[in-house]
Amino acid sequence: VLGTDELNAYLNxxxxxxxxxxxxxxxxxSRKPWTKFINAENQHLALPxxxxxxxKLLRYDHVERLTAKEAMAHPYFYPIRNAESSRIRT
Structure with a gap:
């Protein structure tokens, strides 16, 4: 998925x-684009x-990879945070 060019760059x-x-x-x-793994069955899950x-999670280089804190702050989780904030306010 990530390709060996990036693996070799990391190793070097x-x-x-x-x-x-x-x-x-x-x-x-070669590195495979993520869009290659999208099909009719999973396209509803493949939001940008x-x-x-x-x-950002699947990186060879640990310095480039998201930390747990950064991952939880990623926009992917905005709907969950917004729903939780709304629930708490009511």
Whole structure:
């Protein structure tokens, strides 16, 4: 899904050497766009906020990946926060 180019960039950035056997097993793969996984059965779930949230969570580099606090503040959760705020006010 994330592709091996990004994996190799991550490994190089942090000076990590991948075991040659594992590198052989992993092979080379291009990154797949998230939209490739959307079909008629799941398109109702594939909101732009959901795709953005997924993209920001699934990163090789831990520095680029959302923290738990950042993830909970993501716009994907706005409807839940807004509903909860409304419920508390009533």
């Amino acid at each position: 950035k942090y000076g990590i050497e991948l075991d040659p056997q594992l590198a052989f097993i992993v092979g080379r793969h 906020e959901a795709i953005d949230f997924l993209d």
